[in-house]
Amino acid sequence: MSPNPSHPLFPLAFWIPLGGIVRGMKTSWSTAVSATLHCLTGCAIGEVLGMVIGTAIGLPGWGTVVLAVALAFVFGYALTLRGVLKTGLAFGAALKVALAADTASIAVMEVVDNAVMLLVPGAMEAGLAGLLFWGALAFSLAVAFVLTVPVNRWLISRGKGHAVVHHAHHH
Template sequence: MNEQWRTAASATLHCLTGCAIGEVLGMVIGTALGWSTWPTVILAVALAFLFGYALTMRPVLRAGVPLRTAISVALAADTLSIAVMEIVDNAIIVAVPGAMEAGLGSPLFWGALAAALAIAFVVTWPVNKWTIGRGRGHAVVHKYHH
């Protein structure tokens, strides 16, 4: 595997971490509150973007970059990656019959969510490779990782 694919895998894993935190939290809150599918999905997506951007901004801010610049870096680095990941994983979990209604104690809920995130990783990886190859996406963040 060449360097760009390894970097893309790392970027996708980073994206998956933020998305998974937000996605799981949103799904848990919406499901626990008995919300219908779409309000739960909207909350999960909003939290996935929030946590995804926050995880990107953390090391950038530690590098001494001003907040406004760190926000710009996070938006440039992660928006496409998070969007693809969220579209894929939410489409899958909504498509699994009964998954959204199954409840937090159900293996169907957790299995569908885990499978959706895994598939989203596989779909998003080449997207990140493409953006990194063009000096965009997560490549924007790398100059702040030192």
């Protein structure tokens, strides 16, 4: 029996195993890469927008980072929410699926991304007009992507993360 995405308890499928449906599937690296690219898209949009807004309104460096991370979560969730809503799931249930599917992935990506940015000498002080800033940001997002792919593969193999989203799209 397959979980029904329109059932009000469907979002709980993230927290409990999906039996043979997802657990029995081989989790491919391409599925994990696809989920991570989705995460990277939302994170990159949020990061760049946060940096631009934070700089434009004169936030201190830490304030700009907080804004960028918050927007990375918002855009990551929004991209997933958009897709899940297309399955016909009610907004509240779709939001729960998006939160459950993306939180770990976005958190790992943001921790790695910001850690790398802090480790690149002068990157945070370079400012938006500096090539060093944009090069370091591209590098940090690439490193975050590489380190987040195995996390997503692990989550999906256990019926969590984007496994729930993929299941909602196919039922």
